[in-house]
Amino acid sequence: MKEAAHMIVVLVIICxxxxxxLSGFREMTAERIxxxxxxxxxxxxxxxVLEGSQNDLIADRKVIKxxxxxxxxxxxxxxxxxxxxxxxxxGKGFGGDLKVMVGYDIENDKLTGIxxxxxxxxxxxxxxxxxxxxxxxxxGIEIDLKAEPEKRLSKKIDAISGATYSSQGVYExxxxxxxxxxxxxxxxxxxx
Amino acid sequence: xxxxxxxxxxxxxxxxxxxxxxxxxPVLAVTKSAETGLGMGLAVIFVLTxxxxxxxxxxxxxxxxxxxxxxxxIIASFVVMVELASQAFFYKIYESLGIFIxxxxxxxIILGRAEAFASRNGIIPSALDGLGIGLGFTMSxxxxxxxxEILGAGTLFGTQVMWSSFRPFTFMVEAPxxxxxxxxxxxxxxxxxxxxxx
Numbered sequence: 430m431k432e433a434a435h436m437i438v439v440l441v442i443i444c445x446x447x448x449x450x451l452s453g454f455r456e457m458t459a460e461r462i463x464x465x466x467x468x469x470x471x472x473x474x475x476x477x478v479l480e481g482s483q484n485d486l487i488a489d490r491k492v493i494k495x496x497x498x499x500x501x502x503x504x505x506x507x508x509x510x511x512x513x514x515x516x517x518x519x520g521k522g523f524g525g526d527l528k529v530m531v532g533y534d535i536e537n538d539k540l541t542g543i544x545x546x547x548x549x550x551x552x553x554x555x556x557x558x559x560x561x562x563x564x565x566x567x568x569g570i571e572i573d574l575k576a577e578p579e580k581r582l583s584k585k586i587d588a589i590s591g592a593t594y595s596s597q598g599v600y601e602x603x604x605x606x607x608x609x610x611x612x613x614x615x616x617x618x619x620x621x
Numbered sequence: 622x623x624x625x626x627x628x629x630x631x632x633x634x635x636x637x638x639x640x641x642x643x644x645x646x647p648v649l650a651v652t653k654s655a656e657t658g659l660g661m662g663l664a665v666i667f668v669l670t671x672x673x674x675x676x677x678x679x680x681x682x683x684x685x686x687x688x689x690x691x692x693x694x695i696i697a698s699f700v701v702m703v704e705l706a707s708q709a710f711f712y713k714i715y716e717s718l719g720i721f722i723x724x725x726x727x728x729x730i731i732l733g734r735a736e737a738f739a740s741r742n743g744i745i746p747s748a749l750d751g752l753g754i755g756l757g758f759t760m761s762x763x764x765x766x767x768x769x770e771i772l773g774a775g776t777l778f779g780t781q782v783m784w785s786s787f788r789p790f791t792f793m794v795e796a797p798x799x800x801x802x803x804x805x806x807x808x809x810x811x812x813x814x815x816x817x818x819x
Binding site: 450454455469 | 682686690694698702708710716
């Protein structure tokens, strides 16, 4: 009994100390990691999705609240005027979450493009959704905001054969993104 | 003198991947280039030295029956620290090492040193042991990575070293190339030790 108590006490102490130390370390590095992800992961994608913007997209990012959830919004400007926005949403792929960055032309209600930010799809099969060949298909598609959720995109995009689940994950993320887009547009109009 | 031997044994006699043939998973997987090999090695040096020191400090406190669990908690904590630090300061290396940073937790060299050395020796010898074995591991990974990178991509640490008409032998940077170059290196080292003995 005494031996068991001893083991429990020692393990609990070790785990607690390690846990506290780690959460402290995490706190310390959180900001830097966020910056690194912005520079190395989101930055290049945002620059691709909002091609043609003249401002520094990463510097002009902001966090907005839509329907109680926080969204990291990137805004592209041309001649000092905002012309496009982009943000990430999640879809369920074959191997896990698919994070998709979708860009919108807010003047003409068009997609400016999509990029896959992170994924856990099978290399060489599902990972094909990250290739330009697939993502380029979404460029310039018009959005009908009044249509039903499935019909909001003016053109149907074919899934990649062999990567049906992964493609569906991308569609799901875009669907969620469109839902947010409508809310953002409403909010933007009401604040102006 | 004995302390010096504790340190240097990791550099040749007990050189981890080649002499002990331990921890081969990262050795095969991350040595696509000298840079990733070096990055992985440095991460291992840090984890190994820190965990050795801490295990040695706590060797009289930890009950024998829960020692493995305690060691794993300690090792895992240092690994998470390395992961966060590499993410914060060396993002490129973090990206190329990927899953292999968290997998340092189950690297048998680290648990092996904690169990076989640090749990029986004082703090200073344990630190030296960790440093020596870690350095040996780093050297092995860097050398293997360099060989594979030079033959497979014609570069070393990202700069071109081969002549311009050199056709990269891409097979070397893929998985089979790792097995073959490790095998050849092992054979050469064994042959060399044999001539030394006789």
